[in-house]
Amino acid sequence: MANNKVQSKLSREELSELYLVQYKSTREIAKMFDCNHTTIGDLLKRYGIPSRPVGGGRKAQIVQIEHNGQMVEAKQCTVCNEVKPLEDFNIGRKSSGGRQPKCKECRKRYYRNNYTHINDKSMMNYYKNHEDNKLKLKVYYSKHKDQIRLARKEKYYSNHQETLLLKRKGYLQNRETILERQRLKRAENIEYHREQDRKRYIKRKEQRSIYHQKYYEMNKATIKLNSKKRKTSLKSLPFTLTEQQWNQIQSDFNYSCALSEHHSDLNMEHFIPVSWGHGGTYVGNVYPVHWKINRSKSDTNPFVWIERNDVKESVDMDKWYRLIGYLAEQNHLSVNEFRDFVSWCDKNKRTVEEIDSKYSSIELWKQSPF
Ligand SMILES: [Zn+2]
Incomplete structure (x- = not known):
């Protein structure tokens, strides 16, 4: 029930000015009048003022500021209250300017200070709904199988060359480490890998002979010349x-x-x-x-x-x-x-x-x- 004491202090006009024009939240208004925010919510109902959806608070206004000699779009961070260029905020679809309300730095600080808490919570949520989510994903996948596969294929081939180059670069940079890791992994279960090798060898026998034949046909001249050279040197x-x-x-x-x-x-x-x-x-x-x-x-x-x-x-x-x-x-x-x-x-x-x-x-x- 709306508190009558508050109602006597806060008229309809004043409240709609605070709530609709100045865009203050019920909590902020409650603080001004030293009462609970639910009291303000009740008062809004009594005055017939439409309430905003939960979380649909004031959106930061996009302004233009100068940054590195250029005019860029910017907004105010809700934590440190600094006006920063949009690129200093992470992507957030629902928020103003398509960016999150907290700036990157404030976000980072928040994560750092609450790391264990956040981690525990998300892990708990993950395992709570693990089986459910798995099932949901499975159902979704089987329903949209063709679509998903097509999209993946398209994405893969859209920048195929670039991906290959990047992969190659990464491989060359860490070649020794990668090979060492592979070697260790193989040594862990050597029998299994040998068995796989044997299977692969038999499976690809035909393929291999075709490849060798093709290679020979394509490089016939060079191969013959090399073998001749070798024989002559031998002599x-x-x-x-x-x-x-x-x-x-x-x-x-x-x-x-x-x-x-x-x-x-x-x-x-x-x-x-x-x-x-x-x-x-x-x-x-x-x-x-x-x-x-x-x-x-x-x-x-x-x-x-x-x-x-x-x-x-x-x-x-x-x-x-x-x-x-x-x-x-x-x-x-x-x-x-x-x-x-x-x-x-x-x-x-x-x-x-x-x-x-x-x-x-x-x-x-x-x-x-x-
Ligand atoms: Zn900030």
Whole structure:
């Protein structure tokens, strides 16, 4: 019931002036007359003044102010009362200017001061309605499935190139961390991942062979030329390895891969790649490896290749050090000398025409001033 004492102090005209023109809230008016805000609400009803909806208080007026030499739209923050440009407020559809009533700073301060409280509350709400919300979402999704999928697709392809670029940039920036994380995750459940690999391998067998065929057709000329070059270099470089020696080398490595656990599908690998125009097929430059390792190393410098993360993963490092020692010894060099020799070959590559069969690479290296 409206308080008669208040009614005697506050006429209809005064109240409508305060409430409708000055846009004061019932609470603000109640404070002025030292009473409860419900009393003012009752009084409004009695005077027949239409009340505003709850929360539909005064909206801040948009004004023009100068900011960084430009005239921009601004409004007053309801907390710090400062007039700030609209961009200093977060987006808020319902509020004036399409921005929230509190400025960004005040909002941030509020969150910081009430962090645990807000967090607890939102978590509680989340779990209270968790099952309900899940069900609702499911129903909604199944109802609008096609629409949602189409919208997602459109959004994805609307800035596809940009997204790809961004992803790529992010990947390159954090490559090491990402790879390390993937490696750890894989190691956690290695059996499962191996099983998945096997399944994927079988599943994509046909696809892969089609791809390889296509690739071959497209790059026929280059592939043929490269293989010819390789064969010619093989012929021009020293070829002193006998069958007996090759058998001995294979037995030195227990008839398995020199760098991994594989026992089959082995290739003869040249430590100094044939395509460099150095090395050759002799004791001290060849050893058996699994074809995958052979392909992975290809014609890169072995000492550079071994530093790659994906290589370290597939190669047994103990075996790698043993192999280096083995080859160095066969070349009658220390490990450091052998390393120098290999990097000298890498820096002084020769074409097939430049190969001079009078001197071996090792002799040339010993003669070189560096
Ligand atoms: Zn503020």
